[in-house]
Amino acid sequence: MTAATIVPHQRRAGQPATHALFHTVIKDRHGRVKHDSLHHNLRTNAGADWQAALMGSAAGTPAQYMALSNSNTFPGTHPAAADTTLTGEITSTTDTGLVRALGVYAHTTGTTSYTISKTGGSAFTAATGATVYGEALFTAASAGTMPFESALTSAPVMNAGDTLALTVTVNF
């Protein structure tokens, strides 16, 4: 198995206290890794409001849905703090295997992070193929609030049968 090189993360000056890392691994249909990257996210303005509601109000809704974009406006125009939708979000029209889906939540007691992931057996599987430029978390299966958004710097091309494992680590 090819292991990703993950650099220990430290919060940088000016970075929000709550921030996330997007880890993306794409394998071909034979299981060979063809893309492995780790990107910092952008927490949107709506994400700050989402966080407040989640911590201080019963109205808060977790952001467990993971979405992909095939718009080449990433990383030039997006992500942007004012974004409320994922531009070019992949829908069933583009690829039925890469549409927004619920991720798995995990948290270890005593730590200051949690992960949302679609990996291993539940990874995205391309039906026809697409180029993935951006990724995001949402609070709902459609529409919803988008608190975190990220761009892939080397937009990987996915062919039919390729899998995309995405893990978002949220630090707080």
Next chain:
Amino acid sequence: MESDVHPSLVMRQEVVEEESTTFISYPDEQWTADHQAHVEAMTQQGRPVRSKRRLLAETVQGVMEEHCPPGAVLHVHVVPSEERDEGERQAVENFLNGFLLEDAE
């Protein structure tokens, strides 16, 4: 505490110097939806379909690899639920622990 977070799985993670617990929330309906998506994808491509339980094990393993520190020794505890009886709960738990143990060796 377990019922508060409503997980389907709880991974008890033992590290050499400390012990902690990782909660994984993977409700039955999500597991079922993921398996349906897998079946559709594999059928469309004419590739073999993995069992629902096998897919669960691979998902847990994937989460473990991303979430837990290297070297962690894991014991999976499947939380009781209304959807499965004790026999089924125990069977899934044994299968997952066997899968992870086999992979670690």
